[in-house]
Amino acid sequence: MKKVKVGLLGLGNVGKGVWKILNMNKDELQKRSGYDIEISKILVNDLNKNRNIDVPRELLTTNFEEILMDDTIEIVVEAIGGVEPSVDYMVRAMKRKKHIVTANKMAIGTNGKILLKTAKEEKVMFYYEASVGGGIPIIHGLKESLTANKIEEVIGIINGTTNYILTKMTLEGLDFHQALKEAQEKGYAEADPTSDIESFDAMYKLSILSSLAFDTMVNIDSIHREGITNIRSIDIEYAKEFGYVIKPLAIVKERDGQLELRVHPTMIPQTHPLANVNDSFNAVFIKGNAVGDLMLCGRGAGELPTGSAVVGDIVSILRNKENISCEFNSKKVDKSNDIKDMDCIQSEYYVRITVKDKPGILGEISTVFGENNVSILSVIQKGKREKQVTLVFITHSTLEGNINKAIERIKSLEDAEKIENIIRIENL
Incomplete structure (x- = not known):
């Protein structure tokens, strides 16, 4: 049985989940990947911290260079989280021809371009199934x-x-x-x-x-x-x-x-x-x-659901080693000019307003909505013979810009005390 060595960065919830799955499903993983997967080094901040997991102390290190410079380590699993030093570690590891698996949505969301570019240049694989939805295979699905x-x-x-x-x-x-x-x-x-x-x-x-x-x-x-x-x-x-x-x-x-x-x-x-x-x-x-x-x-979180997605990515890398490809599509185009402005989206709205309990205030607000092309579907008034009452409106579908204009005008009404909440409605 061929062996592959993995370097694990971090031994928090995700890291512990990866360790547990690789050990408890060892036989199944060997059959499915064709490899004996071994974690040979784990990067931690504190060697003496009690993590409630049985990991040999000799596998732990506080020095990333021990993983980076070890040419027998082919795959690096980044489970630290955050942007730095995670992005730096992943880029440097890719430049040492190591494949990367990560669950780090923040690193991808903020630095996806550089991670993608480096993976493409270095001809290594970059997998990130666990970054969205924990154990849900949404990345693979798309x-x-x-x-x-x-x-x-x-x-x-x-x-x-x-x-x-x-x-x-x-x-x-x-x-x-x-x-x-x-x-x-x-x-x-x-x-x-x-x-x-x-x-x-x-x-x-x-x-x-x-x-x-x-x-x-x-x-x-x-x-x-x-x-x-x-x-x-x-x-x-x-x-x-x-x-x-x-x-x-x-x-x-x-x-x-x-x-x-x-x-x-x-x-x-x-x-x-x-x-x-x-x-x-x-x-x-x-x-x-x-x-x-x-x-x-x-399950969208937790050490085992997230660890499941990470280990699944490790197996995918091993299956695809002979046909190197970057999982993060390198041919994406920048459509930053094609993002719809929020004022131009169509939605229905829930609007809750506190007003003074005076005759005519409901009519005034309804008029403001109408003048701004906001059609009211339903309205509820709660409270009677009190200084303040609550008005709740449900609108028909309209542009967000229309709602915003109406709300600004309602705020100026003498008897409108406070716009308490505005929530969009999706009739899926």
């Missing part, structure tokens, strides 16, 4: 199984932390801070949850999915991003009343030769399959012009 299709849209729940939080708020009535605390206690959210709850994580992942689905290089700065921190329990209750559920969606659509790129909380019908994807699960809904609608669903 690269291989769906190549007969023109992809029209990709809509997904691609961050398990935000989905967990909104699930707890929806099903158990927790407020945002209670749900976030529970997510942190269970290990779904970091001590600093900013990347998740402000949708940076989902933004990086959407840039990868968009690049694959639409054969283009997507700059993360062109993706509209909103977090979930403004979602309140009252919004979830109103959503139920209108037949919707609020989900943290990443959306890319091609319309009239332009791409819509956005990440934000979204109301979707309770009957849609994505509406029933709960807790830390991820799901990606794809519309192709031949296959129609399909959805991939699974």
Whole structure:
């Protein structure tokens, strides 16, 4: 049996998952790859840290050069995360003719061009299935199984932390801070949850999915991003009343030769399959012009689901060693001028406003909407004979620019106290 040596950068959740899978599925992996896969060196920050995993101490090193300069190591698995030193390590390893497997969506989202360019120049393979959706084989699906299709849209729940939080708020009535605390206690959210709850994580992942689905290089700065921190329990209750559920969606659509790129909380019908994807699960809904609608669903995080995708990439590299190719398409074109401005997207909207309880205010707001080409589908008024009452509007489909103009005018009305929330509605 031929042997291949792997260098592992990092022994956190992903690194531990890779170690465990390579050991517990050793026989199956040998049969499927034709190789005995051996981790010969692991880069860590602290040799003495208790990681609750049985790894021989002699495999650990704090010196990246030991992996870089070892010519017997053919594959490097980057499981550190972040941008630096991860990007630097991957580039340097590729220049030493080592194939790369990574789960690092931030590194790809911000430095995909340099990673792609280096892999192409050095004729090494660069695989990244685990960077989006944990163990869900979405990258392979877009690269291989769906190549007969023109992809029209990709809509997904691609961050398990935000989905967990909104699930707890929806099903158990927790407020945002209670749900976030529970997510942190269970290990779904970091001590600093900013990347998740402000949708940076989902933004990086959407840039990868968009690049694959639409054969283009997507700059993360062109993706509209909103977090979930403004979602309140009252919004979830109103959503139920209108037949919707609020989900943290990443959306890319091609319309009239332009791409819509956005990440934000979204109301979707309770009957849609994505509406029933709960807790830390991820799901990606794809519309192709031949296959129609399909959805991939699974655990979006965790050491074993993510480790599964990483090890799958290692096996793919071993199977393809004789026919070197770069998994990240080198022929992508820059369509940065073809990104649709947010003011030009079409959507329905949920708008919650606090107003003074005075006669005529509902009529005033309705008039402002009408003057800005926003047609009202439904309206609810909550509160009676109080100083302040709540007005909730559901609009027909309109341009976001129309909504923005109407909202600015409503803010100037004397009896309009506060625009509490605006949430887009996707009637999928």
